[in-house]
Amino acid sequence: MNENRKKNNFNDSIKFESFKVIMKKIIFTLIILNFFISSGQSKKIQNLDFLMKSANEIGIFNGNIIVSQNGKIMYQNELGYTDYSKGKKLNRESTMPIGSITKEFNSTGILFLAEKGKLNLEDKVSTYLTYLPSWASKIQIKHLLQYTSGLPRIFKNTDSEYLSELNNVEKLEFEPGTGYIYSNANVFLQQEIIKKITNLSYEDFLKTKFFKKLKISGGKIPKDSTLTVNMAGSFDNDFKETTFIHGGGEMYFSITDLYNWVSNLQNKKIVNKNSINILAKSFDKNSESSLGNTIIENNKVVEHSHQGSGNNYESNVYYESKNKTIIVLITNNQNFKLSAITESILNILADKPFTIPKKSIYLDIRGKLLDNFQNGISFYEQIKSSQKEKYDFSSEFEDLINTGKYLMRRKRFEDAIKVFELSTTIDLKNSTGISSSYSFIGECYDKMKKSDLAIIYLKKALDFDAKNKNAEEMLKRIENK
Secondary structure (H helix, E strand, O other): OOHHHHHHHHHHHHHHHHHHHHHHHHHHHHHHHHHHHHHHHHHHHHHHHHHHHHHHHHHHOEEEEEEEEOOOOEEEEEEEEEOOOOOOOOOOOOOEEEEEHHHHHHHHHHHHHHHHOOOOOOOOOHOOOOOOOOHHOOOOOHHHHOOOOOOOOOOOOHHHHHHHHHHHOOOOOOOOOOOOOOOOHHHHHHHHHHHHHHHHOHHHHHHHHHHHEEEEEEOOOOOEEEOOOOOOOOOOOOOOEEEOOOEEOOOOEHHHHHHHHHHHOOOOOOOOOOHHHHOOOOOOOOOOOEEEEEEOOOOOEEEEEEEEEOOOOEEEEEEEEEEEEEEEEEEEEOOOOOHHHHHHHHHHHHHOOOOOOOOOHHHHHHHHHHHOOHHHHHHHHHHHHOOOOOOOOOOOHHHHHHHHHHHHHOHHHHHHHHHHHHHHOOOOOHHHHHHHHHHHHHHHHHHOOOOHHHHHHHHHHHHOOOOOOHEEEEEEEHOOO
């Protein structure tokens, strides 16, 4: 019996020692695994930092950023200045307007009220807003969410301006639900319905129902075109102030505010899954939803991206469901590169090669051409000959066309013609593009009341592309005067 007991103790001892060896191996493996995971994560953070600092040094990003995965912020930074004077650096509390992304607030507000039983998406607009013309009895609230109301393009700054414009609309562009027009009239009417149902101002509704709960401290609007503490001013690439160049009235938010909004929305803490799917639904693949651009698979939003801009401010949010990735970027020096930066960030997160976006030709030459045309042309020629590593010449033709249109809008028709002429030399095989350039030249001459020259260039446009409908219609109109 003693011998059996000794044998059992011996066997137990061996088992224990074996268990210790196995546990040591497991712990060692976990340590090694954790090391490689940490190394990989550290490399990603290094690459993110390199990308963003390079973007700032090149001059395509002056702003704030947050990148998170699975609910944890892995990279956050503030790069650049609060205004054109370069006197103060951006910080995490710096706030900026976020453009069209604010439209997510009103549309989510509508779904929030629907969940509470305060309205039905099939309700007619006239049920709540009785002061509008008869077309309001045709439009359902759901049409406002998808920009399918049939209301024309209306973009104003004040409530009174919107009401005046809407009361002048005699009929809709199409039957509600049958077409798509991206018009802020839809947004304004959503806000008006929210105000009517809740008996609150729109700003108070957002603060009491959303912002306080979500720890969003922003939402303030500058008074009398005066920025208050933490509000960043905007500027162009020549460091000229542009904060209120096209008016004001926008709410200002910090990078943390915007991150909290996207995170809580996608985690179903504001409205439920069904409501989010309704918000994500667009009229067709070429139109935007209330959440901007979305991808829905198996009745689930797997991707959500939304861009907003105005007065040289720009913002971009991105969410994907697999790794719960959130990327938020805000800038007070718009360079139209936030989407490209987001794409590079996604490549870094996926351990793929990434590129640093280059500067836009259009944004850097338009102001210089406006101030002094010849100096602007000299600058363009200089960067083309010696700074191709810094500037994006892959879209040179499109940038010149946009520059010409920019000059046209400011009635600098002779200068615009010179830029359009220059664009015809970029790619001699691009007959469609050359036709477009000549069409714009014809339009310039038409606006200058030089019909003979307009006809010459419009015919030239049709020689390069007989299917240029714009040139064809303009030519008919001018010849039939």
